[in-house]
Amino acid sequence: MMPKVTFKSHQGDVREVDVASGRSLMLAATINGIPGIDADCGGTLSCATCHVYVDPQWIDRLPAMDDVENDLLENTACERTGNSRLSCQIIVTDELEGLSVEVPERQF
Amino acid sequence: MSGLLIVGGSYAGLNIAASARQHGFDGAITMLTEEAFLPYHRPPLSKGYLTGAVDAESLPLRGEVFYRDNQVDVIFGARAEHVEPEGRVVTTKGTFGFDKLAFATGTQARRIPLAGADLDGVVTLRSLADANHIREKLEQAPSVVIIGGGFIGLELAASLAKVGKPVTVLEGLPRVMARVTGHVISNFVERRFAAEGVRILTATGVERIEGDQGKVTGVRDSHNVIHAAGLVVMAVGAVPNTGLAEPLGLSSGQGIHVDSCGRTANGAMFAAGDCAFGTNLFAGREMRLESVQNATDLGKAAGAAIAGKTMPNLSVPWFWSDQFDMKLQMVGFSQDGQQEVVRGSLEEGKFSVFYLRDERVVAIESVNAVSDHVFGRKLLAVDHRVSATMLADPAFNPRDLIASKAAAA
Numbered sequence: 001m002m003p004k005v006t007f008k009s010h011q012g013d014v015r016e017v018d019v020a021s022g023r024s025l026m027l028a029a030t031i032n033g034i035p036g037i038d039a040d041c042g043g044t045l046s047c048a049t050c051h052v053y054v055d056p057q058w059i060d061r062l063p064a065m066d067d068v069e070n071d072l073l074e075n076t077a078c079e080r081t082g083n084s085r086l087s088c089q090i091i092v093t094d095e096l097e098g099l100s101v102e103v104p105e106r107q108f
Numbered sequence: 109m110s111g112l113l114i115v116g117g118s119y120a121g122l123n124i125a126a127s128a129r130q131h132g133f134d135g136a137i138t139m140l141t142e143e144a145f146l147p148y149h150r151p152p153l154s155k156g157y158l159t160g161a162v163d164a165e166s167l168p169l170r171g172e173v174f175y176r177d178n179q180v181d182v183i184f185g186a187r188a189e190h191v192e193p194e195g196r197v198v199t200t201k202g203t204f205g206f207d208k209l210a211f212a213t214g215t216q217a218r219r220i221p222l223a224g225a226d227l228d229g230v231v232t233l234r235s236l237a238d239a240n241h242i243r244e245k246l247e248q249a250p251s252v253v254i255i256g257g258g259f260i261g262l263e264l265a266a267s268l269a270k271v272g273k274p275v276t277v278l279e280g281l282p283r284v285m286a287r288v289t290g291h292v293i294s295n296f297v298e299r300r301f302a303a304e305g306v307r308i309l310t311a312t313g314v315e316r317i318e319g320d321q322g323k324v325t326g327v328r329d330s331h332n333v334i335h336a337a338g339l340v341v342m343a344v345g346a347v348p349n350t351g352l353a354e355p356l357g358l359s360s361g362q363g364i365h366v367d368s369c370g371r372t373a374n375g376a377m378f379a380a381g382d383c384a385f386g387t388n389l390f391a392g393r394e395m396r397l398e399s400v401q402n403a404t405d406l407g408k409a410a411g412a413a414i415a416g417k418t419m420p421n422l423s424v425p426w427f428w429s430d431q432f433d434m435k436l437q438m439v440g441f442s443q444d445g446q447q448e449v450v451r452g453s454l455e456e457g458k459f460s461v462f463y464l465r466d467e468r469v470v471a472i473e474s475v476n477a478v479s480d481h482v483f484g485r486k487l488l489a490v491d492h493r494v495s496a497t498m499l500a501d502p503a504f505n506p507r508d509l510i511a512s513k514a515a516a517a
Contacts, residue, residue, distance in 0.1 A: 027166050033173030040404050041148035043166075045478070046428040046437065047401075068435075071479040075486070108406075 003097040008022035026088035030072040034105040049107035077105035116212030117141025119403035122383025129409025142187040153239040153264040211379040215346035224317030229324035249338030256343035257284035363396040368420035370410025380406040437481035440471030
């Protein structure tokens with residue numbers, strides 16, 4: 001299955017991409033050239049440059065974050081909100097079909 | 109074709125291209141890579157890619173769509189051979205013109221000229237091709253010897269141990285990662301590896317590599333002990349690829365000389381990443397820094413400079429290394445410290461070593477203490493004052509050292 005997810009840019013551009021089930025949202029962004037997701041550490045929970053704001057409708061439907069992600073989110077370039085997640089930690093599954101996130105203005 | 113020509117397709121090359129576009133460079137951008145792949149993540153090559161946890165599809169830094177959207181033309185298998193300063197680079201895939209030239213040539217793995225170093229089964233690890241080669245060789249190798257107990261050597265050793273290969277690491281200095289970490293970290297890591305059954309022999313050099321009919325059979329160390337091996341990995345550092353810049357007078361043995369914006373002495377030429385030697389504003393001295401963070405950030409600065417914007421690299425250098433269940437993270441340079449203070453629990457394996465100089469934290473080395481590391485990146489960027497005594501007090505919260513952001517709740 002290839003769930004569809006939507007990335008909204010800071011300027012309001014909207015892009016919908018297919019994501020192979022089991023891939024991270026971060027990977028979907030970098031493969032598809034979604035601007036604004038830097039992913040400097042390649043998804044190893046060593047930076048905070050894959051930061052996204054998850055749509056309020058979806059934030060509670062994601063698996064909870066672990067302590068490491070929570071700590072790293074303190075280091076985002078744009079303000080951390082209750083909807084902040086690191087996209088490398090969001091694994092897209094069929095249940096997340098239709099997931100929508102906003103990309104912050106900057107990652108550094 | 110004129111415009112920006114980037115020689116090298118890894119972190120620095122990609123970030124130069126992306127940053128140039130981001131800051132308004134609208135000329136042609138061509139990236140030459142001698143590899144067959146788009147720029148890709150290197151850290152997994154010694155870790156997840158070897159163990160099979162990470163597949164090749166998740167390696168590219170950006171997918172093809174990025175290069176198309178940003179009009180970056182990538183030429184694969186193009187080995188640059190000569191730069192004509194008037195504005196041309198001669199490569200194995202033809203000659204390319206430029207108005208601006210960026211060197212992102214990185215390094216190559218150092219090979220010690222030992223007897224037996226040319227035997228089949230003696231390898232280095234730098235590229236995806238190297239990693240694929242190691243994966244192939246691994247199957248028939250009953251055991252592995254790794255020469256070098258630095259980051260790559262240890263990550264490799266941990267990965268091989270995870271897939272059940274007997275591994276021995278030979279490290280010439282008295283402790284592992286001696287050049288890049290302090291004693292507390294070295295000791296902790298050595299004990300952890302011993303607990304996992306990986307032999308690390310420190311203060312042990314290599315005399316020669318032994319072979320039979322052209323294939324490696326083992327390594328004779330400096331104490332005359334032979335360690336059997338079907339695969340030997342030389343993980344003894346890297347040398348910068350400065351060959352193209354040397355005839356232009358832009359480099360030395362230390363690397364291609366740049367300022368904090370990645371500019372060389374030639375106004376049309378730039379450099380960033382592992383190949384670049386220059387002033388690191390955080391450390392206040394010149395250095396060549398081999399890390400993903402530096403290649404990324406200096407690449408971004410160079411890209412901005414190419415687009416005519418002065419945005420020097422001000423980043424606090426940081427680094428990470430995953431070995432077994434240890435997440436090692438470093439910020440700053442521990443060699444610059446005069447005093448060290450350990451916070452956290454060595455027993456639990458969650459701690460940080462803070463390094464102070466003149467009552468200021470100049471570096472933090474952490475094991476499984478992400479919070480300290482993340483905070484450290486902020487702390488090291490601002491003026492602050494703290495004594496070793498204060499820092500050593502568990503009741504003291506280092507976060508009090510910087511003004512807190514407006515509380516979220």
